[in-house]
Amino acid sequence: MVLALVVLLGFVVALLAVLVVGLLRSHAEILRRLHELGAGVYDDEEESGPGATSRVELAERPEIRTRPGVPEPRVVETGAHDLTGVTPQGAAKAIGVVGTDHSTLLAFLSSGCGTCADFWRAFAAGEADALPGRDTRLVIVTKSPDAESPSEVAALAPPQHPTLMSSEAFDDYAVPVSPYFVLVDGPTGRIVGEGAAASWSQVANLLRQAAADAGLTTEGTPRRAGGRLDGPAREARADAELLAAGITPGHPSLYPDTVETVEHVPGDEEDR
Amino acid sequence: MSRIQAHGLRVDPPRGWDGEIYRRTPEAPPPSLAGRSVAAETTTPILHLANFALPAVRGDYGGGAVERMGRGGIFISLLEHPPAEGASALFSVEGVPWPLAADDFSPDTMQRTIAGQAGHQSFFTHQGRAFCLYVVLGSYRSRALLVREVNAALAAVAFE
Numbered sequence: 001m002v003l004a005l006v007v008l009l010g011f012v013v014a015l016l017a018v019l020v021v022g023l024l025r026s027h028a029e030i031l032r033r034l035h036e037l038g039a040g041v042y043d044d045e046e047e048s049g050p051g052a053t054s055r056v057e058l059a060e061r062p063e064i065r066t067r068p069g070v071p072e073p074r075v076v077e078t079g080a081h082d083l084t085g086v087t088p089q090g091a092a093k094a095i096g097v098v099g100t101d102h103s104t105l106l107a108f109l110s111s112g113c114g115t116c117a118d119f120w121r122a123f124a125a126g127e128a129d130a131l132p133g134r135d136t137r138l139v140i141v142t143k144s145p146d147a148e149s150p151s152e153v154a155a156l157a158p159p160q161h162p163t164l165m166s167s168e169a170f171d172d173y174a175v176p177v178s179p180y181f182v183l184v185d186g187p188t189g190r191i192v193g194e195g196a197a198a199s200w201s202q203v204a205n206l207l208r209q210a211a212a213d214a215g216l217t218t219e220g221t222p223r224r225a226g227g228r229l230d231g232p233a234r235e236a237r238a239d240a241e242l243l244a245a246g247i248t249p250g251h252p253s254l255y256p257d258t259v260e261t262v263e264h265v266p267g268d269e270e271d272r
Numbered sequence: 273m274s275r276i277q278a279h280g281l282r283v284d285p286p287r288g289w290d291g292e293i294y295r296r297t298p299e300a301p302p303p304s305l306a307g308r309s310v311a312a313e314t315t316t317p318i319l320h321l322a323n324f325a326l327p328a329v330r331g332d333y334g335g336g337a338v339e340r341m342g343r344g345g346i347f348i349s350l351l352e353h354p355p356a357e358g359a360s361a362l363f364s365v366e367g368v369p370w371p372l373a374a375d376d377f378s379p380d381t382m383q384r385t386i387a388g389q390a391g392h393q394s395f396f397t398h399q400g401r402a403f404c405l406y407v408v409l410g411s412y413r414s415r416a417l418l419v420r421e422v423n424a425a426l427a428a429v430a431f432e
Contacts, residue, residue: 082274082287091294092278099288101342102325137325162328186288250304 078174080184080191085144085166088154093164095139100186102135105207108170109142110178111152115198119179120156122200129160132204132211134185143167183210277432279317280401281350284428286421290326293319314354321348321425333383338408343388345410346421350403350429358402362395369394369405371423374416377409390415399431 083095083106097104107123109116122128128138140157142148144167157163169175173182181203183193193210197203247253275284278293285291298313318332323346330336334347341347357363372392381391383406390412394405409418 082285084274084276087292087294089294089297091292092276093293094274094276094283094285094289094291096285096288096290096323096325100325159329160327162326250302252304255302255304 078172078191080182080189081169081172083139083141083164083166083169083172085141085164085169086150088150088157088163088165090150093162095162095164097139097184097186098189102137102186103133103192104184104186105131105136105138106169106173106182106184107138107140108173108175108178108180108182109140111142111148111156113178116179118199119203120158123158123161124156126158126160127200127204132208133183133214133216134187136183136207136211139164141166141169143170181206183207185214279352280432281317281319281352282430282432283319283321283425285321286323286425286428289321289323289425291319291321292326293317296332316352316354318352319348319350319429322346323421323425333406334408335383338386338389341389341408341410343411343414344418345408346418346425347408348422348425349406351406353402353404355400355402358397358400363397363402365394365396366398367396368398368426368429369396370426372407372419372426374419377407377412377415377419379412382408388412401431 080098082097085093087093095104097106105128107119109119111120123138123140131138138161140161140163142153142163142165144165147167148165150165153163153165175182177196180196181194182191184190185192192214193206195206197206242248274291275282276291276293277283279295281293283291283293295317296315298315301308301310320326320330320334320337322337322341323344324341327336327340332351333349338345338347353363376392376394377390378392379385379388379390381393382389383391388411390409392405392407396403396405407422409415409422411418
């Protein structure tokens with residue numbers, strides 16, 4: 001009977017010893033994993049005295065990649081700038097972007113890139129005539145005439161939106177690739193959105209999202225104040241009325257041999 | 273500072289302003305005048321400045337642009353005339369007409385009257401070149417305030 005108790009006690013002791021060893025091994029494994037994760041449980045002692053120390057080298061963060069076919073975001077962040085350059089017709093032009101009371105969507109395009117074609121088409125079709133946000137203005141930017149053909153850009157540029165040829169603008173905004181879009185909030189002069197997209201519908205969705213985040217209208221609104229016809233619209237109406245009256249281009253009544261004129265001096269106050 | 277220069281004109285538009293220096297492409301004579309001796313159209317440089325977004329298509333005197341102006345809007349057009357006109361009495365004033373005064377603006381001095389707006393027009397000769405200055409303010413009542421911005425913008429115009 002006594003012998004049986006001794007054997008049982010020995011068995012229990014051996015079992016407990018195995019459990020303790022197992023617990024110690026488990027604890028050591030946990031500490032090792034914590035070190036690997038960078039939890040420096042001994043950081044306070046690392047420089048001041050002896051003890052177990054271990055330096056963990058974090059692996060280099062994997063490079064962020066975009067999906068194939070979608071340009072990567074620009075590496076360098078810049079502030080917003082006013083733009084200068086030339087129009088495809090050769091005029092020197094400055095466009096205010098910072099300190100304005102409207103937002104500006106800068107569309108950095110190229111006349112040659114395949115992805116840009118959808119944007120040129122959408123702009124020409126009037127799909128960007130009414131943009132969400134703070135009276136948002138679309139400005140198309142290409143590189144300067146030494147890098148782009150002005151005649152090709154002129155053929156693509158929609159007449160209702162300003163198109164500026166300016167490699168300086170590409171540099172100022174650190175544009176990585178075309179097409180690329182930057183949305184600037186005029187009153188604050190902050191860049192509130194930017195990125196690349198494969199189609200205009202994607203950009204339009206991002207614009208609506210950015211406008212909603214900023215508490216601005218997400219419905220597209222035409223930029224013209226309304227109420228009166230603007231220059232081109234007035235001209236079109238005049239053309240239509242002349243055509244309706246049978247007066248076509250080159251009509252003799254437009255080029256009379258003699259014209260009765262009244263002397264008018266715009267500088268004369270009484271004449272106004 | 274965003275400087276633009278062309279056709280013997282240079283300007284540093286104030287921050288946030290639009291500006292353009294251009295010369296219209298001469299239009300071809302109409303077909304009805306084919307075969308007749310017609311003098312070629314002479315186009316001259318034009319400078320536009322505005323503290324609002326200038327529409328891409330607009331008239332030399334701001335048609336299509338001033339209709340969009342708010343009450344704080346300013347539109348400036350500096351139009352050069354052919355040298356032959358510089359000898360006429362219209363351009364007898366020598367030197368630039370700015371700085372302008374608030375009373376230089378009138379609601380009647382507009383290419384096309386727009387309620388609330390006011391305009392200024394003057395003709396002058398500078399460095400042997402004949403110019404017309406045409407300025408529109410979005411608000412006649414605020415002319416004393418707006419004319420300061422006008423003068424600041426015009427002070428940045430240079431002739432080369």
